[in-house]
Amino acid sequence: MTAYTATVTVRLKRGVLDPEADTTQKALERLGFELSDLRSADQFEVDLDAESADAAAERADEMAERLLANPTLHDYDVVVEEQAK
Amino acid sequence: MTVAVVQFGGSNCDRDAVRALDRVGVDAERVWHEDGLPADADGIILPGGFSYGDYLRAGAMAAHSPIMDAVRAAAEDGTPVLGVCNGAQIGSESRLTPGAFTTNRSARFQCEDVFLRVENADTPWTAAYDEGDVIELPIAHGEGRFEIDDAAYEQLVDDDRVLFRYCDADGNVTDAANPNGSKGNVAGILGSPRTSPC
Numbered sequence: 680m681t682a683y684t685a686t687v688t689v690r691l692k693r694g695v696l697d698p699e700a701d702t703t704q705k706a707l708e709r710l711g712f713e714l715s716d717l718r719s720a721d722q723f724e725v726d727l728d729a730e731s732a733d734a735a736a737e738r739a740d741e742m743a744e745r746l747l748a749n750p751t752l753h754d755y756d757v758v759v760e761e762q763a764k
Numbered sequence: 765m766t767v768a769v770v771q772f773g774g775s776n777c778d779r780d781a782v783r784a785l786d787r788v789g790v791d792a793e794r795v796w797h798e799d800g801l802p803a804d805a806d807g808i809i810l811p812g813g814f815s816y817g818d819y820l821r822a823g824a825m826a827a828h829s830p831i832m833d834a835v836r837a838a839a840e841d842g843t844p845v846l847g848v849c850n851g852a853q854i855g856s857e858s859r860l861t862p863g864a865f866t867t868n869r870s871a872r873f874q875c876e877d878v879f880l881r882v883e884n885a886d887t888p889w890t891a892a893y894d895e896g897d898v899i900e901l902p903i904a905h906g907e908g909r910f911e912i913d914d915a916a917y918e919q920l921v922d923d924d925r926v927l928f929r930y931c932d933a934d935g936n937v938t939d940a941a942n943p944n945g946s947k948g949n950v951a952g953i954l955g956s957p958r959t960s961p962c
Contacts, residue, residue, distance in 0.1 A: 695866075695911060696869060696909070696911075696945060697867075698867050698868065698869055698870065698871035698945075699867060699871055701871070702871045745828075746820070746824065746828060747820070749821060749824070749857065749864050751856075751862075751863055751864035751911060751912060751913065752864050752866055752911060
């Protein structure tokens with residue numbers, strides 16, 4: 680078994696209104712920053728032991744499907760890295 | 765008839781639900797979610813509150829409590845299930861109803877009185893009304909915006925499963941009368957016909 684960290688990023692689907700991101704963008708603009716758009720996302724870092732990176736990714740993918748993301752609202756991606764020894 | 769009012773950690777409108785049922789002469793009991801669903805429950809209420817502190821998403825944690833498998837099975841067998849407020853969020857997170865509830869268009873918690881137009885009076889839940897009636901109810905939510913993809917929304921409408929829409933005092937369904945940005949001003953839906961409005 681190898682120790683991995685799976686990073687699961689959950690984003691609102693394109694086209695789904697994101698009031699928190701809109702509010703954050705307005706606040707940045709009030710501070711004088713120039714930006715054309717801003718999106719928010721939730722990121723989960725999951726430490727887990729698995730036989731392979733693929734097996735770790737598969738388990739993290741199932742976590743996203745079953746709990747971390749809501750398919751009506753979200754897309755997600757999973758990136759797996761071996762933990763530094 | 766006994767109605768089971770399911771309590772989760774953070775439910776806080778369970779007593780209100782029991783009192784409301786008592787007022788209309790219906791026997792009700794509160795059921796802690798870890799104790800399972802009583803076999804003799806003729807109806808189920810998922811009450812409001814802030815189950816599990818709304819962690820992750822409102823209703824997401826409670827939706828995965830084992831009792832929800834029993835609630836889904838009961839709903840499929842025709843037991844009426846009512847989700848109120850956080851209970852509606854739990855209902856959608858557990859796929860009792862299509863769509864999802866998410867952050868209000870205003871990005872704020874809103875507590876105010878709103879008007880609803882009755883869209884379908886031919887259900888046990890709305891039988892005391894006539895279609896087109898305008899009723900006034902309070903809302904208190906931060907994540908009340910009903911989101912659903914276009915195809916699933918059309919299906920809801922085609923199946924006549926929209927119970928209430930936000931409207932103005934005269935019954936006009938307008939964007940200005942939509943308090944939270946819900947798709948189609950939808951405020952209440954039936955999950956599977958005649959089983960689970962949220």
